Amino acid sequence: MREITLSQAVNEAIAEEMRRDPTIFLLGEDVAEAGTPFKILSGLVEEFGTERIIDTPISEPGFTGIAVGAAMTGSRPIVDLMFGDFLTLVMDQMVNQAAKIHYMSGGKLNVPMVLRTNMGATRRSAAQHSQSLHAWVCHVPGLKVAMPSSAYEAKGLLKTAIRDNNPVIIFEDKLMYQDKAEVPEEEYLIPFGEAKIHRPGRDITLIATSSMVQVAQQAAESLAQEGIEAEVIDPRTLVPLDEGTLIASVKKTSRAIVVDEGHRNYGITAELASRITEKAFYYLDAPVQRLAAMDVPIPFSPPLEDLTVPTPDRLVVAARAALKGELPHGA
């Protein structure tokens, strides 16, 4: 099968959907002429014109608000938010407007919009352009949240997001834009709320999101050399969440580590670990562990920045400790 980069996969998904449905348009900063700083959207303006690929001023609250209104009145806008860190600027549009309108209109209005943005540290972009803030929007009922872990997932999830009648936020890891994966030529969609088991195993479940799936897979390979078989699961969408697959896996392995690149405090890892202990408590043979970004502003210094994110080595150490029964137990 052909291999394409995550950035090409996103580009293809948008182009295919825009050809299929004339109500889809895209707006954001530097999306037309520049094709975004990551060159994801190159070529789209040539095909669809500046009516449907719209360069906006630096005004995130403004153009996101436009998208919410357009979605309410029959269009299917895709908002390009240049950095996930700028979520702070569009929270009112997403949280108080987009997430609530279907409910508050008694189901009369839908908001079929997609907010594409990114996440992920270690690009030396410093504290204001390196955050992974997806936990914030996962907390809000009415928003769906997808976290592609490869080019294949990025394309299938984005196409599903565009066709969804509700607001969907997609977080792409900005370090993965050039990563290649097998992506079929023919059309496919990835349904929301279906986790993917990337690697089966019997000893420990590694639940990982976005680029942390790669971290988990590398850790699983090292662990396999020690005879430890780790199961790697990617929820793919955090809202809706495929809890069943996670719980079934933990019931099988009796151990789990949750890996996510958001901050650890009150984050995704806490939520997933909590669900496991609620629903698989009597199957656990070790405390559920969490690996996440350190609770500090992401440092600009490369050696320091590298310390703040989960790595395969740290995951291996944590998994080994769980298998050997060497975890602290609070007494």
Place this chain on the structure above:
Amino acid sequence: MVHEIIMPALGMTQDTGVIVKWCKQAGDLIATSDIIAEVETDKTTMEIEAGYDGVVAFLKAEIGIPVPVGEMIALLATTHEEAVKFAQGPAPARASEADVAASCEVLASPRGAQSELPSPLRTPATGPALQTELQPARILASPKARRLARKRGINLQTLVAQGIRQPFHVSDLDAIPSTVIEPLAVIDELQMQVTTEIFDGFHARIITQTEARPTVGWFMAALVAGAFRKATGGDWQSKVGLHLKSFDVGGDDMVMQNPDLSGLRGIREMDPETPVELVLIDLSTSRLTEYRPGQRHAVPTLIMNRTPDRRFFKFALYYPVDHLSRVVAVQLLNNLVERVEDPFIQIL
């Protein structure tokens, strides 16, 4: 730098606390969140955290002797050297002990002999304190290990005795040879008999009045749970898990919770992992006349059957004596037969 660990105030009206167990000894390294002792008050037993990192210099309070709130119970030092120094030298503890003794002397009889002081410091432990002392310390095990141990009839104390490091995991259970597995406890057996007439009349009426069509087993389960709740203190908040089994193919086999409170229509099948206080085995739907649960049965088990003329229920209660006291067991059966004779008691 030394830190005093004092008797904490664990309750609003508490004046003294009793150390029931020291978890650390003099010379032990200790971390802030480590448990140094278990303290009993008139209401509860609690684990006391050290609160500082360091080395235990000495333990001052004696097990079983009430200590006034705020009084030092142990001293922590930063280093081993410091610990040794304070353990041997004139520690501040000794001084304060002398102070207390002196002040007691003033209040005491003119004879002033310390051994005769009416001070609470010298009151021997009685009643609840002694009971707590006899209870084994809490054993640490993973939820799965604990569940499997119960299922396999492995007493975790066996692993403690073998010196296996806690918390226990499933691998620790797998490692012990089956010959080492001891029966959990002495099983006691009690039997009682009661007429079926009123119960059956009630049950017949319920069947005609509800769509749920509860089986005899369900109805009995509700009465048993009610009897058990009353025998164990009558707390409406506590959860009574009950596993109803019959040996009939397709017969009852479900875990229920609080069937006495939920009403017969509200009985739901629970997750099989739900903790169970009692197993109720209904032999009355089969022609079996007797069943004795195996020696390793950890959960009290009540067998119900009918006499061949079907005029009497026969109950046999098998219970590990360390799980249920005989007083409670007898009370349970008494309450149950009362309810079978007059199910209105249950409703009231």
